[in-house]
Amino acid sequence: MLTKEQVLTWLEEVKDPEIPVLSLIDLGVITDVTVAENGEKVKVEMTPTFAGCPAMDYMKRNVEEVLAKYGVQDFEVRMSFDKPWDSNKVTAKGREALKKFGLAPPPEYNLILDLDILEHVKCPYCDSDNTELRTPFGPTLCRSMHYCNNCRQMFEQFKPV
Amino acid sequence: MNTEALKDLLYKIADDQLILGHRNSEWTGFGPMLEEDIAFSSMAQDKLGHSLAFYKILHELGEAEPDTVAFTRNANQFHNCQLVELPIGEYDFSLIRHFLFDNAEILRFDMLTRSSYEPIAKVATKLKGEVKYHVLHANTMIKQLGSSTDEAIERLQNSLNEALPYALGIFEKSKFDNELIAEGIFEGEEKLQTQWLENIKKVLSQTHLELPDLNTITPKFGGRYGEHTEHLQPLLDEMAEVFSIDPTAEW
Ligand SMILES: [Zn+2]
Numbered sequence: 444m445l446t447k448e449q450v451l452t453w454l455e456e457v458k459d460p461e462i463p464v465l466s467l468i469d470l471g472v473i474t475d476v477t478v479a480e481n482g483e484k485v486k487v488e489m490t491p492t493f494a495g496c497p498a499m500d501y502m503k504r505n506v507e508e509v510l511a512k513y514g515v516q517d518f519e520v521r522m523s524f525d526k527p528w529d530s531n532k533v534t535a536k537g538r539e540a541l542k543k544f545g546l547a548p549p550p551e552y553n554l555i556l557d558l559d560i561l562e563h564v565k566c567p568y569c570d571s572d573n574t575e576l577r578t579p580f581g582p583t584l585c586r587s588m589h590y591c592n593n594c595r596q597m598f599e600q601f602k603p604v
Numbered sequence: 605m606n607t608e609a610l611k612d613l614l615y616k617i618a619d620d621q622l623i624l625g626h627r628n629s630e631w632t633g634f635g636p637m638l639e640e641d642i643a644f645s646s647m648a649q650d651k652l653g654h655s656l657a658f659y660k661i662l663h664e665l666g667e668a669e670p671d672t673v674a675f676t677r678n679a680n681q682f683h684n685c686q687l688v689e690l691p692i693g694e695y696d697f698s699l700i701r702h703f704l705f706d707n708a709e710i711l712r713f714d715m716l717t718r719s720s721y722e723p724i725a726k727v728a729t730k731l732k733g734e735v736k737y738h739v740l741h742a743n744t745m746i747k748q749l750g751s752s753t754d755e756a757i758e759r760l761q762n763s764l765n766e767a768l769p770y771a772l773g774i775f776e777k778s779k780f781d782n783e784l785i786a787e788g789i790f791e792g793e794e795k796l797q798t799q800w801l802e803n804i805k806k807v808l809s810q811t812h813l814e815l816p817d818l819n820t821i822t823p824k825f826g827g828r829y830g831e832h833t834e835h836l837q838p839l840l841d842e843m844a845e846v847f848s849i850d851p852t853a854e855w
Contacts, residue, residue, distance in 0.1 A: 494731055495653025524657065524723075527730035554733075561740075578639045579737045580646040588639075604733040 444482035451476060453513050457505045460498050461583050464540045467502055471532025485510060485518040490528045493584040529554060530603045542567050547600035564600050566591040605787060609780035610721060611665060613790055616778065616828055618658035619684035622674055624705060625651030626843060627692055636695045643741055650734050657727045675847035679837040680830040687770035689836040700763040703742040704771040708800045710735045715796065720788035743807050750811025757812045765816055772823030
């Protein structure tokens with residue numbers, strides 16, 4: 444019979460289209476999965492990283508496609524702010540994947556954002572924190588742009604939110 | 605719970621974001637520097653996402669679909685403050701407007717995280733984190749440019765003088781203000797304006813810009829009751845045109 448664990452394994456296949464090394468589970472946008480007692484109905488709860496992120500609809504469709512692919516006939520995928528996302532929800536595995544991808548992972552923080560957190564982000568290439576914020580708005584809503592004074596190159600960070 | 609009061613609050617928040625989002629998006633491809641171009645485009649995308657989140661709550665309260673509400677009403681049905689509908693003007697005007705508006709918006713969202721109406725509290729909790737970046741951007745740019753060249757300072761000062769009466773219009777009370785306070789839904793425009801004034805003064809004091817004496821200024825009210833400048837309807841027509849060509853288009 445279908446279990447929640449099984450569904451979570453399938454959802455590992457669905458990646459963030461802007462960061463293809465990061466699964467939606469590791470991104471922290473899957474907030475709940477329930478399988479009805481008879482094992483037939485599956486409900487997936489999701490929440491957006493950024494309210495205006497154009498990739499969220501795409502991610503929701505991908506979740507639906509994966510469920511359909513594995514033969515789940517009765518499912519519902521719901522996007523809401525019931526359990527609002529913040530960047531602390533990116534998993535440890537997700538942070539590792541981001542770093543390998545060349546994106547500085549968001550620092551785990553107390554959710555009080557100030558300039559200090561953004562000014563000395565650890566460079567994903569050389570690990571130096573002798574870095575500076577160039578602009579909080581990068582090529583996508585979830586990224587900010589920084590410059591590393593140590594290895595002298597621009598890098599991007601997955602923004603703390 | 606007074607649903608009419610709740611809807612009125614939601615409409616003014618959502619309409620502000622929708623209209624400012626569209627205005628900010630007019631900078632796409634025209635920013636004075638690539639970084640500012642990207643910043644205004646990103647903030648536009650955020651604001652449109654935020655308006656959608658509030659229109660969805662309205663839909664749950666029985667209002668029409670978000671698309672219908674956003675793209676088929678006329679100017680006199682919009683509750684946004686007049687500040688957000690003004691044309692983008694030169695970059696310094698858009699920057700000043702962004703500074704004045706978003707410093708109010710972050711405080712509004714902060715208040716709303718404590719709202720007794722749970723759907724609003726949840727959305728505000730999430731969106732506050734995004735608006736922080738808007739405020740960070742505005743304050744950084746104002747501090748930089750507001751203490752740079754004489755020309756930059758003069759231009760910003762003129763824009764500040766021009767925008768301020770409209771910015772005071774952000775805090776125009778709706779007829780439900782007292783009920784919203786009494787029901788714990790929203791702490792009220794007066795409290796918001798007081799905190800806002802403190803915060804913008806803190807930033808301006810680090811520049812060569814001067815805040816005009818508020819007692820000498822007549823706020824531009826009316827927006828919250830559907831009275832708008834001549835600039836809103838043409839913008840709405842333009843938005844509706846894009847929508848009618850492709851109703852499935854992303855916001
Ligand atoms: Zn480096």
